[in-house]
Amino acid sequence: MCCDNMAFSLGHAFSHILIFVGSLSILLGTPSSCFKPKKLVTVTLNLSSYLDSSSSMATWYGPPDGDGSEGGACGYGKAVGLPPINSMISAGSQFIFQEGKGCGSCYQIKCTGNSACSTKPVTVVITDLCPECSHYFDLSGKAFSSMAISGQADKLRTAGKVTVQYQRVACNYPGVSITFRVDSGSNQQYFATVIEYEDGDGDLKTVELKEGPGSANWEAMQRSWGAVWKLDKGASLRAPFSIRLTTIESGKVFIANNVIPVGWKPGQTFRAVGNFN
Structure with a gap:
């Protein structure tokens, strides 16, 4: 399952009490009827590297079709499982989480390292910290499964860890106020x-x-x-x-x-x- 063993999954249930030093990078996403990404080129950036797609690894944690640790280290609580986020979330490594500065950022991600991977990217919101991760993303079960070809989500989850292409994108919550x-x-x-x-x-x-x-x-x-x-x-x-x-x-x-x-x-x-x- 997530991060190669059950202990790693259980660790996330208490990640909301952890604060670690990191530095911000780039990443992920999956569109839904309420949560629709825009490429971050629509936002004026200081770092041109945010416009490029990069490679990393992704794992998953929590229930197979769930929202990870339901809340996590950003403090969003049950909101992560409700519209407009709808469980499409990821815990970020210390490098992505950056002591909470990465909370709320959005990434588009597509898996490439498994025959069950589809060619369609998904968009996720950073809502949690993965303190043990050397790779950048630990997705909710729902987000990880959404990268699979239709009918092959079980196969992809069984792999547990896959190569991904990722890109930071602008968050877009149509009709939703801050x-x-x-x-x-x-x-x-x-x-x-x-x-x-x-x-x-x-x-x-x-x-x-x-x-x-x-x-x-x-x-x-x-x-x-x-x-x-x-x-x-x-x-x-x-x-x-x-x-x-x-x-x-x-x-x-x-x-x-x-x-x-x-x-x-x-x-x-x-x-x-x-x-x-």
């Missing part, structure tokens, strides 16, 4: 949120929060872990909150004005009006 899910540990002096479904780069360089009506001051939030960002002010925070996002590669900015309302509570989810694209 989402802010308030962390359960938030209170009136400490605010933390998981940020999901960013079109384009998919990953975030900075997140800033502005309090209350009439304020002009943007306060920098810190990455708590994965895709969870926090502001520990040590004083009462005044809602509503506006949140400003800046992407890593293209430097695009999106402002969700007054997205967190007065009376917000931990565990609630709020949607911005619009998205990067």
Whole structure:
């Protein structure tokens, strides 16, 4: 099964508590009715290597048709198994995950090293960390199976590890707004949120929060872990909150004005009006 043994699969169930140092690379994808990739040439990049297809290996973990560890080290939780992601996810090596900076990035991948491989690429979102991986991608069972010729998914999964061609692509969630899910540990002096479904780069360089009506001051939030960002002010925070996002590669900015309302509570989810694209 995944990564050549069951211990490797079980390790992923607890990957959300691990934070490892890495550096960002390139990768994967599979389109669905809700999640449709665009080549990253539609985004202004600083690194031309992101435009090229490269080779690596891919393994799989979790249930054969499931969503890996359901959540993983990015903090997306059960959202990884629901539309628009629909379990089309991958854990990234430390090189891809990059201490959480790679969370939300999208890759297109096609397997080439097995007779059960189809010629069609799939698109996945990075939602987890594979700390043991020397190769770049450890796919969910569903994503790995989706690379197979129709009727040969079992054969491909039995192989466990295959050669792949991969390319980073722009994320594209048609009709889906950027989402802010308030962390359960938030209170009136400490605010933390998981940020999901960013079109384009998919990953975030900075997140800033502005309090209350009439304020002009943007306060920098810190990455708590994965895709969870926090502001520990040590004083009462005044809602509503506006949140400003800046992407890593293209430097695009999106402002969700007054997205967190007065009376917000931990565990609630709020949607911005619009998205990067």
